[in-house]
Amino acid sequence: MEVKKVAVIGGGTMGNGIAHVFAMNSIPVNLIETKQEFADRALSTIEKNLNRMVKKEKITDGEKVSTLDSIEVFLDVEEGVKDVDLVIEAVPENYDIKKSVFEKIDKAAPGHAILASNTSSISITKLAAITSRPEKCIGMHFFNPVPVMKLVEVVRGLETDDETYEATEAAAKLLAKVPVPVNDSPGFVSNRVLMPMINEAIFCVGEGVATPEHVDEVMKLGMAHPMGPLRLADFIGLDVCLDILKVLYDGFKDPKYRPAPLLVQMVDAGKLGNKTGEGFYSYD
Numbered sequence: 001m002e003v004k005k006v007a008v009i010g011g012g013t014m015g016n017g018i019a020h021v022f023a024m025n026s027i028p029v030n031l032i033e034t035k036q037e038f039a040d041r042a043l044s045t046i047e048k049n050l051n052r053m054v055k056k057e058k059i060t061d062g063e064k065v066s067t068l069d070s071i072e073v074f075l076d077v078e079e080g081v082k083d084v085d086l087v088i089e090a091v092p093e094n095y096d097i098k099k100s101v102f103e104k105i106d107k108a109a110p111g112h113a114i115l116a117s118n119t120s121s122i123s124i125t126k127l128a129a130i131t132s133r134p135e136k137c138i139g140m141h142f143f144n145p146v147p148v149m150k151l152v153e154v155v156r157g158l159e160t161d162d163e164t165y166e167a168t169e170a171a172a173k174l175l176a177k178v179p180v181p182v183n184d185s186p187g188f189v190s191n192r193v194l195m196p197m198i199n200e201a202i203f204c205v206g207e208g209v210a211t212p213e214h215v216d217e218v219m220k221l222g223m224a225h226p227m228g229p230l231r232l233a234d235f236i237g238l239d240v241c242l243d244i245l246k247v248l249y250d251g252f253k254d255p256k257y258r259p260a261p262l263l264v265q266m267v268d269a270g271k272l273g274n275k276t277g278e279g280f281y282s283y284d
Contacts, residue, residue: 001112001163003171007032007084009077009101011042013275014118015090017146020046021175023070024063024147031073032080039073046071049147077101078108085110086171088140090118093243098122099130106131114164116140120240121187121247124157134159138168141188142177144236153188154179186251191244198241199260201229205280206262212280230280234273242267 007030008019019029019042033039050064059067074080081087087105091097098117105115115137117127128137139155152172156165165181172179182188187195201215210218216228233241241263248257266272266279273279 001085001114001167003027003086003114003167003174005084005086006030006171007074007081007087007105007109008090009080009087009105010090010092011038012090012092013144014142014146016042016045017049017144018088018090018118018142019071020049020067020147021177023067024050024059025175026066026070027174029071030080030084031071032077033073033075036073036075039075043068043071043073049145053147077104081105081109081113083110084113086114086116086168088116088118093120093122093240093247095122095126098127102127102130102137106133112136114138114167116168118142121191121244123186123251124155124160124184128157128159135161136164138164139182139184139188140168140172141190143190150176150178151190152177152179153182153190155182155184155188157184187244187248192248195241195244195248196256198229198233199245199257199263202233202260202263205230206260234279234281234283236273237275238263238272238279239267 005028006022008015009032011031011033019031023029031042047068050067053059054061054064087109089098089101091101115131117139118141119139120141124137124139128134131137137157138160141153141155143149143151154168169179204210204215205212212230216230219225219228242259245257245259270276271278274283277283
């Protein structure tokens with residue numbers, strides 16, 4: 001099966017990036033949002049990122065225009081998925097929200113369509129079980145910023161068939177991404193390894209071992225990380241980090257995944273990182 005048209009549900013940080021890379025590679029995209037203002041914001045972000053690429057001479061003005069022309073906005077899920085080969089859900093990292101989306105797209109998408117989730121931690125098998133086509137459900141975990149990062153974790157659920165995996169892998173390669181096969185497990189590989197590190201860094205701050213700046217400096221200079229774990233947590237979103245840790249903790253019942261109390265407090269206080277202007281660091 002060849003992916004010739006895609007629907008992306010959600011135009012936030014990840015969704016607009018996913019729409020951007022598909023459209024830039026000449027694959028038409030139906031971008032689905034709940035309100036026109038959210039869709040306009042997503043298109044504005046895509047255009048801004050394309051302008052940056054033009055300025056750096058990575059693409060031409062003509063390629064920018066062609067990319068934007070390849071994206072059509074829909075405010076109705078059923079209408080937006082009715083003629084596509086691949087649906088990628090990129091809504092917030094919350095099972096109940098994703099469950100509702102998968103129920104809708106299963107009913108409205110063509111029978112041959114692959115249903116993918118950009119989830120960073122939630123079980124693909126559990127999402128697939130909601131549908132009438134579990135063999136066509138898969139995880140497509142992109143990384144932020146999507147136009148820059150090469151990795152896509154391609155996550156097979158318990159019933160994902162080979163045809164679905166191969167078509168998804170081929171679609172990722174069309175985007176000049178590197179698809180890495182991963183079996184379904186809480187947090188997959190990336191967040192099962194990354195989130196305990198971020199969480200432990202937060203424990204260090206909460207217990208007064210070091211300041212956020214000093215924790216990050218140790219990891220950058222001593223471990224050659226390009227970005228410290230606390231700066232990265234702000235970039236990801238502290239609420240997203242907390243949601244992923246909860247999935248890991250619930251999935252494994254292992255206390256090593258228990259969210260740091262400071263992380264919970266900061267999320268409760270609305271200090272979520274870059275997107276709110278304050279997390280472990282302050283942002284203009």
